[in-house]
Amino acid sequence: xxxxxxxxxxxxxxxxxxxxxxxxxxxxxxxxxxxxxxxxxxxxxxxxxxxxxxxxxxxxxxxxxxxxxxxxxxxxxxxxxxxxxxxxxxxxxxxxxxxxxxxxxxxxxxxxxxxxxxxxxxxxxxxxxxxxxxxxxxxxxxxxxxxxxxxxxxxxxxxxxxxxxxxxxxxxxxxxxxxxxxxxxxxxxxxxxxxxxxxxxxxxxxxxxxxxxxxxxxxxxxxxxxxxxxxxxxxxxxxxxxxxxxxxxxxxxxxxxxxxxxxxxxxxxxxxxxxxxxxxxxxxxxxxxxxxxxxxxxxxxxxxxxxxxxxxxxxxxxxxxxxxxxxxxxxxxxxxxxxxxxxxxxxxxxxxxxxxxxxxxxxxxxxxxxxxxxxxxxxxxxxxxxxxxxxxxxxxxxxxxxxxxxxxxxxxxxxxxxxxxxxxxxxxxxxxxxxxxxxxxxxxxxxxxxxxxxxxxxxxxxxxxxxxxxxxxxxxxxxxxxxxxxxxxxxxxxxxxxxxxxxxxxxxxxxxxxxxxxxxxxxxxxxxxxxxxxxxxxxxxxxxxxxxxxxxxxxxxxxxxxxxxxxxxxxxxxxxxxxxxxxxxxxxxxxxxxxxxxxxxxxxxxxxxxxxxxxxxxxxxxxxxxxxxxxxxxxxxxxxxxx
Numbered sequence: 145x146x147x148x149x150x151x152x153x154x155x156x157x158x159x160x161x162x163x164x165x166x167x168x169x170x171x172x173x174x175x176x177x178x179x180x181x182x183x184x185x186x187x188x189x190x191x192x193x194x195x196x197x198x199x200x201x202x203x204x205x206x207x208x209x210x211x212x213x214x215x216x217x218x219x220x221x222x223x224x225x226x227x228x229x230x231x232x233x234x235x236x237x238x239x240x241x242x243x244x245x246x247x248x249x250x251x252x253x254x255x256x257x258x259x260x261x262x263x264x265x266x267x268x269x270x271x272x273x274x275x276x277x278x279x280x281x282x283x284x285x286x287x288x289x290x291x292x293x294x295x296x297x298x299x300x301x302x303x304x305x306x307x308x309x310x311x312x313x314x315x316x317x318x319x320x321x322x323x324x325x326x327x328x329x330x331x332x333x334x335x336x337x338x339x340x341x342x343x344x345x346x347x348x349x350x351x352x353x354x355x356x357x358x359x360x361x362x363x364x365x366x367x368x369x370x371x372x373x374x375x376x377x378x379x380x381x382x383x384x385x386x387x388x389x390x391x392x393x394x395x396x397x398x399x400x401x402x403x404x405x406x407x408x409x410x411x412x413x414x415x416x417x418x419x420x421x422x423x424x425x426x427x428x429x430x431x432x433x434x435x436x437x438x439x440x441x442x443x444x445x446x447x448x449x450x451x452x453x454x455x456x457x458x459x460x461x462x463x464x465x466x467x468x469x470x471x472x473x474x475x476x477x478x479x480x481x482x483x484x485x486x487x488x489x490x491x492x493x494x495x496x497x498x499x500x501x502x503x504x505x506x507x508x509x510x511x512x513x514x515x516x517x518x519x520x521x522x523x524x525x526x527x528x529x530x531x532x533x534x535x536x537x538x539x540x541x542x543x544x545x546x547x548x549x550x551x552x553x554x555x556x557x558x559x560x561x562x563x564x565x566x567x568x569x570x571x572x573x574x575x576x577x578x579x580x581x582x583x584x585x586x587x588x589x590x591x592x593x594x595x596x597x598x599x600x601x602x603x604x605x606x607x608x609x610x611x612x613x614x615x616x617x618x619x620x621x622x623x624x625x626x627x628x629x630x631x632x633x634x635x636x637x638x639x640x641x642x643x644x645x646x647x648x649x650x651x652x653x654x655x656x657x658x659x660x661x662x663x664x665x666x667x668x669x670x671x672x673x674x675x676x677x678x679x680x681x682x683x684x685x686x687x688x689x690x691x692x693x694x695x696x697x698x699x700x701x702x703x704x705x706x707x708x709x710x711x712x713x714x715x716x717x718x719x720x721x722x723x724x725x726x727x728x729x730x731x732x733x734x735x736x737x738x739x740x741x742x743x744x745x746x747x748x749x750x751x752x753x754x755x756x757x758x759x760x761x762x763x764x765x766x767x768x769x770x771x772x773x774x775x776x777x778x779x780x781x782x783x784x785x786x787x
Contacts, residue, residue, distance in 0.1 A: 156414070161394070171360070198246065213253070224262070243266075277344065296360055299366060308322070310380060364401070373387065431450055433771070503661070504657040508536050533612055627676070628641055629679075630672065661700075667707035702782060705780070720779050726761070
């Protein structure tokens with residue numbers, strides 16, 4: 145981790161960029177800079193003018209500022225803020241408005257003077273909007289400009305709501321939102337159609353007039369935009385690239401957002417590096433795919449002409465390096481995810497003993513298991529292992545109201561049949577009427593009532609049970625955790641609690657597994673996967689700190705598939721699938737009918753989950769084939785977490 149003031153020269157990078165181990169560390173770094181600026185200006189009896197952004201990127205920054213205010217380390221009485229953007233049209237009291245976001249996440253918790261808060265107003269009539277935007281620009285200039293601007297970045301490189309193609313001389317204005325941006329933001333709305341098509345945003349010229357800029361980016365979903373903005377050419381097709389021309393702009397990013405920077409992705413291109421086996425594998429795989437040649441066909445000339453001559457100088461000729469990487473790739477492939485019994489395979493990704501193994505598969509939602517590792521789950525069950533499925537959340541917010549109505553129709557009809565046969569009473573029918581009434585009259589901004597959440601959760605629970613039955617896993621090995629952090633009835637979730645972790649610790653201590661599988665794809669739009677992974681990791685660490693005996697013989701495997709896939713060079717265990725197994729996995733996914741056709745939250749990928757999974761599994765198989773290994777119909781991939 146580098147300090148921004150002493151950053152080394154990076155030959156491919158045109159913007160100062162600091163890579164932190166976590167978004168929390170990066171947020172605290174920027175928070176300290178903001179506090180330092182405020183205190184310096186307070187001493188000179190000057191106001192501090194700060195430009196603020198919304199979205200997920202600055203949330204931990206705002207929490208850190210609130211914490212410092214509560215500890216009396218900083219006051220915001222002399223701070224004036226200007227926000228970057230706002231949806232249009234939208235009422236500021238709407239829970240999706242950026243006015244609501246900023247007050248909920250920051251302003252309501254600090255001592256900032258309300259009149260010093262400046263926000264674009266999405267409730268203006270269109271004919272009066274031009275004057276509002278002109279006044280906004282004028283007020284910034286009258287105060288001498290913005291001292292410090294906080295930015296995020298979109299996956300397409302937008303800053304503020306300045307979409308690709310925005311003119312660099314643009315000022316605060318009404319803009320049209322791209323389909324990609326609307327789709328990315330749809331997770332905060334009831335449906336994609338409710339996402340506004342337009343917004344109002346500071347222009348790129350307005351942003352560039354700020355004296356100092358910090359851009360925050362977290363996670364691999366931002367990696368491509370970061371790499372292009374930092375290392376690419378300045379172009380209006382990637383608005384963030386213009387920041388290369390700012391005199392004092394610093395990018396603050398985490399490891400995920402940095403993964404495509406040359407210094408991370410191909411450090412051998414920058415200078416001398418330590419050639420670990422994994423780095424050799426990465427370099428050779430990239431070379432093979434770039435040249436479209438199998439690994440064993442790479443030549444000395446190929447290495448020399450593509451910046452890898454020092455690899456050969458240190459590790460031997462091309463033939464030896466090719467073989468080393470080929471064997472590493474070959475040894476990841478196995479049809480025995482729980483280990484092959486009665487066979488001693490030194491380089492096999494899993495141990496042969498004990499056999500059979502106790503296995504816990506953690507699924508953030510009630511369908512992530514079958515979507516991401518359905519073939520592997522079936523293999524583990526068929527090969528005689530004791531497979532447990534732990535559904536971490538109810539997944540109730542991902543059930544559309546219309547789907548609930550179908551079940552209510554059935555229940556209502558069934559109740560009438562029961563009454564006709566004198567087998568039932570009116571209690572169930574009354575519940576049906578109450579739920580219908582809530583659905584028909586509910587405020588789209590409000591949380592679902594408990595009874596509706598319970599029905600939605602029950603729908604997903606029944607789908608999960610049907611999938612386990614399809615695979616052959618008995619109900620006694622199905623565990624519905626319903627972790628408390630998820631149960632808000634709204635998109636916004638609570639922070640992970642001690643209770644979430646203790647529930648997971650208790651489950652693991654009861655089963656004492658030899659294998660744990662959990663979701664490692666962190667691009668789901670609500671962050672549920674990330675929190676569920678953190679719950680498992682924190683639980684394992686707690687067990688490790690308690691010197692739990694069974695944990696010493698336990699491997700933790702991370703799967704992906706619903707939202708992204710592992711890079712081919714990262715894969716440590718690859719489970720091949722036949723065409724028949726692919727079809728069987730698809731049918732298993734189809735058990736989750738509430739997630740077919742009308743899924744409320746698709747993220748950036750508008751395909752159904754079975755389509756995404758099949759495409760990603762097939763692509764992994766194709767990549768292995770291109771590298772010179774056997775062609776399979778599909779492959780599910782895993783990376784081991786070495787806790």
